[in-house]
Amino acid sequence: MPERPSWAAADVDLQRPNAARVYDYYLGGACNFATDREFAEKIAELVPEVGDAARLNRTFLRRVVKFLLTRGIRQFLDIGSGIPTVGNVHEIAQRAAPGSRVVYVDHDPVAVSHSELILRNNDRAGVVQGDLSEPDNVLNSAVVRDLLNFDEPIAVLMIAVLHFVPDELDPHSSVVRYLDAVAPGSYLAISHATPDPDPGRLTRAAELYRANNTPFVVRDRQQIAALLDSTVLVEPGVVYTPQWRPDSPDDVGDNPERSPFYVAVGRKP
Ligand SMILES: C[S@@+](CC[C@H](N)C(=O)[O-])C[C@H]1O[C@@H](n2cnc3c(N)ncnc32)[C@H](O)[C@@H]1O
Secondary structure: OOOOOOOOOOOOOOOOOOHHHHHHHHOOOOOOOHHHHHHHHHHHHHOOOHHHHHHHHHHHHHHHHHHHHHOOOOEEEEEOOOOOOOOOHHHHHHHHOOOOEEEEEEOOHHHHHHHHHHHOOOOOEEEEEOOOOOHHHHHOOHHHHHHOOOOOOOEEEEEOOHHHOOHHHOHHHHHHHHHHHOOOOOEEEEEEEOOOOOHHHHHHHHHHHHHOOOOOOOOOHHHHHHHOOOOEEOOOOOEEHHHOOOOOHHHOOOOHHHOOEEEEEEEOO
16 A cells, blocks of 8 residues: 555545556656556556656647636636646646636545645635536635626637546536626636547547446547537637647647537637
């Protein structure tokens, strides 16, 4: 049995791989255990580009927050926010616009305890332990109600999280519920794993997650676009991660599908 660090509460299972900690490992973080690293390596044998895809996903998050700031957004609800790492939403937003308010939501206790730690001196950012598929609990939580003003636009971020929500839980209805709650002019930004570049390999990777008790659903471009059907898509629409408003055309490269993730941003009319 691995030694339990202070950031892993007694109910955190150290023997079973966990999606937040596996992602932390891909990003070079230290909040993971041997079981997470072994599982991450198994996925990487099947999908060697997974580490790059995780890093590209973080660069998309940075680009999208900066883009939203240029559109006047000063409030962020980041659902499935993960274990904090370099370039968290509040750091990017509050550096550019110090009054920005950010609420992180994750169902994973390790992600939540680390977020609490880094936010303890920040009165404009907070964290909720909650589930994307329980929008009313998230939206009515004290932290959300204290920090966010629903009369003003809010950016709802669901970055690399919706593929953890199986069809039975109807992710589309959850997305719609969040969008119903926010003011016109609000935004939804998503990134989502897809089998499109190589269906066999990516579908097998999703099966590996499921075999480890972690729901994982890869969805094709049309299914991902449907998640944003109550918004007006921001250009360039639903594209592979490197193709979304790159800092430089060189960043796109010859094979943008090297990141098997689609990303998109939509505006609530
Ligand atoms: C791959 S990480 C993404 C972290 C961050 N959004 C990013 O893109 O860098 C996915 C996160 O979603 C969280 N998650 C998965 N399913 C969730 C759910 N139903 N509700 C809330 N969080 C969830 C996991 O615990 C994990 O921290």
